[in-house]
Amino acid sequence: MKKLFYFTCAVICLAFAGCEKFLTHDDPTNISDDIWWNTQTDVNNALNSVYAGIPDGSSGRQLMFLDALSDNAVARQSTRGDYESYVKGLQAPNWGVGTGVWRDDYLDIRRANRFLENVDRAYIQDTQLKNRFVYEARALRAYYHMELAMLFGGVTIMTKSTTPTDSYLPRNSAKEVYDFVVKELTDCASNGHLPDKYIDNVDLKRISAATCWALISRYAMHMKDYELAKTSAKKIIDMNIYSLRRSATPRTSYADLFLYTGEINNERIFFREIGSGGNQWLTFAPLGTGGKTVVSPTASIVNAFETKQGKTLEELGPDSLAIYMRDPNYKNNRDPRMLASIILPGTTYTGVVLSPFAPTGLDKLGDQNSTPTGYWINKYLDPKDKTGTRTLDFMIIRYAEILLNYVECLIEQGDHNNPDVVKYLNEIRSRATMPNVNTAVYNTQEKLRELLRRERRVELAFEGVRYYDIRRWGIFEQVMNGQVLGAVNPATGQPVNVEVRKASANRDILWPIPQAEMLANPNMTQNPNYN
Numbered sequence: 001m002k003k004l005f006y007f008t009c010a011v012i013c014l015a016f017a018g019c020e021k022f023l024t025h026d027d028p029t030n031i032s033d034d035i036w037w038n039t040q041t042d043v044n045n046a047l048n049s050v051y052a053g054i055p056d057g058s059s060g061r062q063l064m065f066l067d068a069l070s071d072n073a074v075a076r077q078s079t080r081g082d083y084e085s086y087v088k089g090l091q092a093p094n095w096g097v098g099t100g101v102w103r104d105d106y107l108d109i110r111r112a113n114r115f116l117e118n119v120d121r122a123y124i125q126d127t128q129l130k131n132r133f134v135y136e137a138r139a140l141r142a143y144y145h146m147e148l149a150m151l152f153g154g155v156t157i158m159t160k161s162t163t164p165t166d167s168y169l170p171r172n173s174a175k176e177v178y179d180f181v182v183k184e185l186t187d188c189a190s191n192g193h194l195p196d197k198y199i200d201n202v203d204l205k206r207i208s209a210a211t212c213w214a215l216i217s218r219y220a221m222h223m224k225d226y227e228l229a230k231t232s233a234k235k236i237i238d239m240n241i242y243s244l245r246r247s248a249t250p251r252t253s254y255a256d257l258f259l260y261t262g263e264i265n266n267e268r269i270f271f272r273e274i275g276s277g278g279n280q281w282l283t284f285a286p287l288g289t290g291g292k293t294v295v296s297p298t299a300s301i302v303n304a305f306e307t308k309q310g311k312t313l314e315e316l317g318p319d320s321l322a323i324y325m326r327d328p329n330y331k332n333n334r335d336p337r338m339l340a341s342i343i344l345p346g347t348t349y350t351g352v353v354l355s356p357f358a359p360t361g362l363d364k365l366g367d368q369n370s371t372p373t374g375y376w377i378n379k380y381l382d383p384k385d386k387t388g389t390r391t392l393d394f395m396i397i398r399y400a401e402i403l404l405n406y407v408e409c410l411i412e413q414g415d416h417n418n419p420d421v422v423k424y425l426n427e428i429r430s431r432a433t434m435p436n437v438n439t440a441v442y443n444t445q446e447k448l449r450e451l452l453r454r455e456r457r458v459e460l461a462f463e464g465v466r467y468y469d470i471r472r473w474g475i476f477e478q479v480m481n482g483q484v485l486g487a488v489n490p491a492t493g494q495p496v497n498v499e500v501r502k503a504s505a506n507r508d509i510l511w512p513i514p515q516a517e518m519l520a521n522p523n524m525t526q527n528p529n530y531n
Contacts (some may be wrong), residue, residue, distance in 0.1 A: 037121035040129075046115050047133050050140050051205070053108030054272045055147075057380055057394035059279040061101055063464035064380070064394075065295060070466040071479040072301040072457070074498055076372055077294045080283070087480065089502040093515035093530055101151060102514050105144040106158070112141035113161040131193045139194070139207040139215075142184035146219050149177040150468065153510045153527060170523040178223055185212040189235075197241045201264075205273045205393075210236050214269045214397045217405050222468055230409035233402045242266055242399040244431045254432045255340035259382045260392060267399040275394030281385045284377040286343070287369045288352045288362040290386060297342045297375040297462075299485040299495055302328050305338040305458050310435040312454070325495065326488045337432050341461045343376035345487050350383050357489050365486075365496065373498050374487025379462045400428055401465065404456050411452055416445040425451065428459055477505050504529075 036042060055061035068075035068083045075083035081097045091098065115137045124130040141159075148155045154174040162169070172180075188194055189212035196209045213232045220229035236242060245265040246253045256262030285291020303313055303325070313321045323330050328344055343349055345356050356365040356374045366372050382392055403424040410418045426436045442451045453473065457466060470476050480503035486496035507529035518524055 037118045039122060040124045040126075043115075043119055043122045043124060043130075043133060046111075046118075047137060050108060050111045050115055050137055053104060053111070053140075053144060054275075055396070056272050056275040057280065057464075058283040061104060062279075062283075063396065064283075064377075064462050066464040066467040067462050068295050070470055071298060071484075072461055072466045073295050073297055073377070074372060074484060075295045077292075077369070080294050084499070086508070087499070087501045087503070089504060089508060091508075091512060093512040093518060093526065095512060095514075098151070098511040099514040099516065101511075102148065102517065105148045108144045109141055109158050110161050112137045112144070113158060116141075117161060128193075135188045135191065135193045136207045138184055139188040139212050142181045142188070143207075143215055145177055146181045146215060149174060149181070150219070150222050151511045152513060156524075168521050168523050171525055174223075178219065178225075181219060182216055182228070185216050188212045189216075196239050205271060207270075210239060210242070211270045211397070214402060217402060218397060221405055221408070222472060224412075224472065226409040226412045229405055230413070233406035233409070236269070236399075236402050237406065242269060242402075244399060244403075244427060246431060250431075250433050251336055254337055257395075257398075258340070258380045260384055263393055268393070268395045268397075269399060269402070270397040271393050271395045273393055274391045275396075279390075280380050280382075280392070281390070284381045285386070286349060286352065286354050286363050286371070286376055287367070288354065289350045292369040293371045293376060295377060295462075296371045296373040296486075297377055298373055298498070299325070299375075299487065300479075301457070301461055302338065302342060302344075302375060302487075304454060305335040306434065306454075308333050308335065308434070310438055326490070326493070328487075335432060335434055335458060337434075337458050337461075339378070341377070341379045341458075343378045343381075345374045349376075350386060356487070357491065372486065372496075373484075374489075374496055377462050395463070400459055403428060404452065404459065408449075408452050408456070411445060411448050414445065416448045421448060425455060428455060432459075471509055474505075476509060477503055480508075 037046075055063050057064045062081070065075060065081060065083055067073040069086055074087075075081070078084070081100070082091075082095065083097060085091050085095065086097070116134065119130070119134060119137075124133075145155065145157065154171045154177055156169045157172045157177060157180050158169075188207070189209040194207065194209045194212065198204050198206055198208055213235045217229045217232035217236070220226070220232060243266050244253075245257055245262055245267045247256055247262065252261075257265060257267065281290070282292045283294045285293065287293060306312055307316070313324050316324070324334075328334065329339065343354065345354060347354050354363050354376070355361055356363050356371055358364060363370050365374055380392060380394065382388075385392065407421050407424050410416060410421050415421075422437050422439060429436065437451065442448050453469070456469060460466065470479055480501050483500055484498040486498045488495050507527075510527040512530040513524060513526050518526060
């Protein structure tokens with residue numbers, strides 16, 4: 001299916017990205033539409049090329065790397081994307097990460113438009129299937145617009161494939177993009193052509209009605225449209241077809257979600273097939289185990305996990321805080337989601353003792369391809385991938401996020417006493433074998449907001465969500481300025497100073513429009529403070 005002319009176009013676009021305008025990609029010249037669009041197989045292959053743009057976890061647009069633009073993680077190795085420049089406020093219109101996302105999304109939008117413009121040329125006997133294909137393409141086109149807008153703000157809405165003579169299009173406003181995406185996804189979810197959820201395993205990766213509602217909920221959260229985010233999340237809840245994954249061994253219910261053991265589960269709503277299995281060992285794994293460490297957790301996220309009694313480290317007092325700083329899993333008394341998400345120094349992993357503070361060794365702190373913080377990401381890191389087939393899927397949106405969206409909306413709308421707030425928080429916490437919400441402490445809007453935000457952070461750590469959350473909550477500058485700390489060096493008793501960050505909400509909240517686009521399109525405008 002990857003032998004379409006679309007992939008030829010993609011290669012051409014990538015090869016000439018430095019001198020071509022990304023909103024325009026040349027039509028294929030080696031095959032005509034009259035020849036190509038004939039059978040259902042042709043249509044299915046073309047639609048698969050639209051799906052090919054869905055981002056991965058640790059390759060492609062690598063959503064997990066977004067946590068390195070937050071207080072959860074740091075990234076090294078500019079060959080995988082210069083994320084370090086962003087956190088130091090040095091990104092510019094020629095920033096490769098932003099250029100890559102812009103290029104890829106508009107290529108995918110063009111593929112969707114080309115599909116929608118030509119699908120009627122082919123003969124498909126099953127009209128219902130053809131209609132489903134059309135709405136899948138529309139939903140994917142909306143998703144790619146959404147991804148662009150959540151990073152760049154207002155972008156150009158593209159509903160047809162353009163040619164060089166009619167492609168000098170201006171940006172639409174952020175509100176216009178939002179309205180367009182919501183309208184498209186609502187139509188796709190509501191008209192009956194997409195199933196609520198696919199039954200056949202081969203189709204599980206496809207866009208469903210539930211996927212559309214989930215995307216609307218995420219985008220509405222980003223725009224602080226809490227009413228729409230709430231109703232969209234509630235539609236999924238009321239479908240009663242998704243649930244939090246639980247295993248026969250409760251302590252592994254959460255951890256197994258991100259391993260082959262729990263890969264097929266009833267929690268994933270939108271996922272990339274083989275979206276993490278190909279690259280994560282050379283992205284997160286310790287060097288001493290044969291891997292490479294590109295993205296590493298910070299002390300900030302490690303310290304966010306509660307104790308098993310449901311206490312924050314700050315609630316324990318300075319003496320206990322110092323103990324847990326030195327030994328984060330002291331007496332095995334932390335939220336189990338911590339070890340499911342993070343590998344700590346001193347851990348024996350795949351038979352190797354990880355010693356980042358040793359004077360020598362492959363995992364020596366700060367060495368090339370080693371951890372700069374003393375910690376490693378464990379989520380989506382399956383030891384089978386060290387020498388295995390590497391086919392692990394990546395969940396872009398899972399049911400836990402939908403529950404957290406719904407709860408946050410209730411809290412932000414002043415409905416914090418709604419019993420659903422505690423009900424769904426308890427569902428998420430109990431799945432992780434954490435105690436129920438202490439309602440004697442968390443009984444006001446402010447305190448429940450504090451709990452909800454911490455719960456989102458630890459539940460969704462390294463899944464590409466935290467970056468959007470700190471922007472939406474208005475704490476971007478608060479958490480993205482100053483010294484970043486790592487693990488405590490046992491020789492000094494002090495945490496590692498990893499890097500100093502600098503962030504300005506007036507500039508860094510939005511990514512810069514790529515320089516190539518600015519040069520090629522006289523009607524394109526740059527985001528504030530990038531000129």
